[in-house]
Every structure is written in C-alpha cells, then in structure tokens.
Amino acid sequence: MRQPKLESRNSKGAASFEFRVSIFVSRMRVINSLPELGEPTAPSVVTIGNFDGVHLAHQTLLRRVVEVARPQGLRATAITFEPHPIKILSPDHAPKLLTPLPSKVDLIASMGIDMLVVLPFTRELARQSPLEFVRRVLVDPLRASSVHVGPNFRFGYRQSGDTEILEELGKQEGFRVKVVPMLCVRGDRVSSTRIRELLTEGQVHKATRLLGRPFSSRGLIVAGMGVGHKHTVPTLNLAPIEEQLPKVGVYVTHTRLGGVSHDSVTNVGFKPTFGDHRLTVETFLLDFSGQIDETEMEIEFLYRLRDEMKYQNPAILKVQIQEDARRALKFFRLLKQYRQSTTKSGHQVIGPSGH
Numbered sequence: 001m002r003q004p005k006l007e008s009r010n011s012k013g014a015a016s017f018e019f020r021v022s023i024f025v026s027r028m029r030v031i032n033s034l035p036e037l038g039e040p041t042a043p044s045v046v047t048i049g050n051f052d053g054v055h056l057a058h059q060t061l062l063r064r065v066v067e068v069a070r071p072q073g074l075r076a077t078a079i080t081f082e083p084h085p086i087k088i089l090s091p092d093h094a095p096k097l098l099t100p101l102p103s104k105v106d107l108i109a110s111m112g113i114d115m116l117v118v119l120p121f122t123r124e125l126a127r128q129s130p131l132e133f134v135r136r137v138l139v140d141p142l143r144a145s146s147v148h149v150g151p152n153f154r155f156g157y158r159q160s161g162d163t164e165i166l167e168e169l170g171k172q173e174g175f176r177v178k179v180v181p182m183l184c185v186r187g188d189r190v191s192s193t194r195i196r197e198l199l200t201e202g203q204v205h206k207a208t209r210l211l212g213r214p215f216s217s218r219g220l221i222v223a224g225m226g227v228g229h230k231h232t233v234p235t236l237n238l239a240p241i242e243e244q245l246p247k248v249g250v251y252v253t254h255t256r257l258g259g260v261s262h263d264s265v266t267n268v269g270f271k272p273t274f275g276d277h278r279l280t281v282e283t284f285l286l287d288f289s290g291q292i293d294e295t296e297m298e299i300e301f302l303y304r305l306r307d308e309m310k311y312q313n314p315a316i317l318k319v320q321i322q323e324d325a326r327r328a329l330k331f332f333r334l335l336k337q338y339r340q341s342t343t344k345s346g347h348q349v350i351g352p353s354g355h
Contacts, residue, residue, distance in 0.1 A: 028109040032082070032118045034141045043143040044077040044115075045069035049150065050192070051080050053098035054107035056212045057150060057183040057190040062111040064148050064180060069114070074145055076114045079137065080104065081121040088121055096244040098192055098199075103218065117142075130161030134169045146176040153179075185209050202247035204301040214254070217241060217281065218298035233321055235267075235282040236297060245281065249307050252328045254300040255283045262288055265321070265328045266299055269308035273317050286325055286332075303331055 031037065045068045047061045054062075062078060069076035082101055087094040099107065101118070108116055119125065119137070128136065133156050138144040147170065155161040161169075163179045170177040183190040190210045198207040199215060207215045220239040236255070245268055253266040266283040283299055305324055311317040 028105075028113050029115045030105060030118065031115070032120065034117065034119070034137065037141050042073065042075045043145040044075045045072075045146050045148070046077045046079060046138060046142055046144045047148045048079040048153070048155070050084055051078070051099075051104055051108065052084065052095075052192040053195055053211060054104060054111075055098075055190055055192065055195060055210050056185065057180075059111060059212060060183060061148055061150065061180055062108060062113055064178070066112040068146060068148070072145075076112065077117065077142060078108055078113050078115075079117045079119060080108075082118050083121060085121050085126065088123060089126060095192070095196060096242065098195060098215070098244050100241075100243055103216075127157055130156030130165050131169060132156075133161070134166070134173055138175065139173050144175040146178060148178045148180060151179055151182050196244055199244055199246045202249055202304045204246050204251065205303055208302075214300035214302055215246070216298050216300040217243065217245060218256075219296065221292075221295055221297055233284050233318065235284050236292070238281040238283070238297065238299065240278070241281075245279075246301050246304070248279075250305045250324055251301045252303040252305060252331045253283060254302065255285060256298040256300070257292060257294045261300075262286070263328065263332050264299070265305070265324050266301070267308060272308065272310035273314060284321065284325070286329060302335075 045065050047065045049058065049061070051058050065078065066076045068074075084094060084097065105116060105118075125133075138147060147166065149163060149166065151163060153163055153166065155166070163177070167177040167179075186209065188194055188206070188210060195207050195210050195215070198204070198210070204215055217238065219241050222237050222239045248269045249267075251266050251268070253264045254261045255264040255266070256262075263286045264283045265286065266281065268279070268281050270279060271277045281299065283297070305327060309320075311320065
C-alpha cells in the first residue's frame with residue numbers, strides 16, 4: 001500500500017467535506033431556520049433533542065415519532081440545535097461531540113424521519129420562556145400534533161421547562177406529550193455523557209452497545225510525516241478533528257474508503273517513538289495493496305488492543321505493529337464466525353462484539 005495521493009482538490013480546505021443545509025437527505029428534508037418552512041402544511045409529530053451520537057435512546061424516540069406519524073399521514077419531524085447549547089451558554093464546559101452535524105443528519109435520516117429542523121442555538125433562543133418556545137417552535141410553524149421527548153428533557157429560559165410543564169402547555173396549546181422512559185443496557189444508562197465516559201476510558205466495545213453501532217470518526221485524509229511509510233508500515237492519516245476520540249491507544253478498526261470497508265488497525269496518539277507530536281489518528285489497512293485516491297475516510301473503532309508506547313527504535317515498533325495486525329486479523333476471523341452463527345440462529349448483531 002502506498003500513501004494516498006492528495007491532489008490539489010484536497011487543498012481547497014474542508015469545503016468538499018462541509019455540510020450544506022436546506023437539502024434533502026434521502027427522503028428527509030433538512031432546514032436550518034423555521035421561516036424556510038413557509039406556510040404550515042401537514043401537522044407534525046415532533047421530537048426534540050441534541051441527538052449527539054444518535055444512540056439507542058435517541059433511536060427509540062425517532063422510531064416512535066415515525067411509527068405515530070405514518071398511519072395518520074402526519075410529518076415525522078425532529079428538531080435539533082447547532083451548535084450544542086452548552087457551547088453558547090458555557091463554552092468552557094462544552095462537551096466534545098460524538099457526531100458532527102453531517103454524521104448526525106445521516107443517522108437521523110436513516111431512521112425514516114421526514115424533516116429535520118436544525119435550529120441555530122443563540123442567546124435569543126435561550127432567553128425564550130417555555131411558553132414562547134412552544135408557540136414559536138412547536139405550535140405556529142410545525143403544528144405539532146404530539147411531542148415525544150426523553151425523561152430529562154429541559155427547555156426554555158435557564159432550562160425552566162421540564163416534561164411536566166411541557167405536558168401542561170400541550171393541554172393548553174392542543175398537542176399531546178409522550179415521555180419515553182430512560183433506556184438502560186446491561187446496567188448502563190444510555191446517554192451521550194455515558195458514551196463519552198466510555199470512550200475516554202477506551203472501552204469502545206461498551207460504547208458500541210449504547211450507540212447500537214461502532215463509534216466512528218470521519219474526515220479528510222491528509223499527508224503525514226512519512227515516518228510510517230519509511231520506518232514501519234504505511235498508514236492513512238485523519239485530518240485533525242474537534243470531535244470526541246477514544247482514549248489514546250491502538251484499536252482494531254474498520255476503515256471506510258469510498259463506500260468500501262477495510263479491516264484495519266488504528267493508532268490514536270502522539271507517536272512517542274519519533275519524538276513529541278500533536279495528537280494524530282492514523283490507520284493501517286490490513287491485507288491491502290494498491291493506490292488510494294479517496295480524499296475522505298471514516299474509521300469505526302471496534303476493540304482496544306493496547307496503550308500507545310514509546311519504543312527504543314522504529315524496528316522494535318514495527319515488530320509490535322505486526323503483532324497488532326496478527327491480533328486484529330484473529331479478531332476479524334472470530335467476528336466473522338460469530339456473525340455466521342448468529343445469522344443461522346436468527347439473532348440480531350448490533351455491533352462488532354455481538355453484544
């Protein structure tokens with residue numbers, strides 16, 4: 001495998017990877033301001049949230065909205081915010097996102113939602129009272145028939161509105177409110193905060209259980225320092241991203257290039273064997289040779305192999321990488337066998353670990 005050729009089109013910045021609103025994703029309409037709706041049409045079945053990660057609890061809400069809307073001929077609508085509200089209200093405490101907006105949009109679209117409203121979160125919006133929010137967002141533009149939220153839903157000035165207030169306002173303004181109970185998986189509460197904790201600990205297999213799919217990072221492929229190609233193994237380097245990453249270390253991964261998934265080993269770290277460097281994400285494709293022309297990639301983190309370590313020289317590091325590759329190939333063999341057995345038994349596999 002050779003390092004990818006990064007042509008001049010990649011030097012145009014992130015424009016090729018930039019998300020554009022007011023488009024249709026699959027069947028889903030995406031808008032980023034309520035005036036874009038124009039005159040209200042069909043009533044909506046609505047859910048609201050940050051939907052960071054679009055994890056199993058979010059998926060439950062989104063599916064519920066679709067299941068309620070479809071038989072009645074109503075519009076299944078999700079409302080989210082950009083940027084994350086905490087980034088405006090308390091920037092120093094803003095969490096790193098699990099899913100940037102393009103990924104979140106794709107995931108929500110896959111749930112069958114008809115329309116996604118990406119509300120710009122501003123201080124003006126934050127100052128609205130619960131009643132103002134309900135009338136200006138849910139009632140007047142969307143004609144909400146019912147609103148579905150999680151048990152910890154908060155809205156309005158200083159989060160003064162909760163599910164009980166929403167229910168009271170629903171009776172007043174003419175929509176029903178359904179609160180979906182908290183979801184737990186193997187004793188773990190399914191939440192974006194818990195998933196971030198698991199990733200920070202390197203427990204990507206547990207994060208998979210709560211997400212319902214492997215955690216992934218995606219972005220542009222950039223040229224590295226060339227040390228891998230010269231001294232160890234050739235790798236693809238992910239452009240620096242601001243979103244959440246797993247704990248520094250070495251992982252078994254899938255790397256998607258141009259719609260094709262490749263078995264891989266990925267290092268998240270600082271390349272200590274070659275001196276002090278900024279945090280990088282570099283992936284080594286297993287059993288692959290040829291030219292790579294893609295300019296973007298997505299890396300799915302399946303299993304943590306080990307901590308990143310500093311070795312005496314690149315030759316020793318290369319031996320360790322070969323051992324990492326051997327263990328990764330064994331992982332994929334076992335995964336294939338497990339999936340074959342569960343397919344025969346009729347069980348569903350939601351993640352690479354199968355549970």
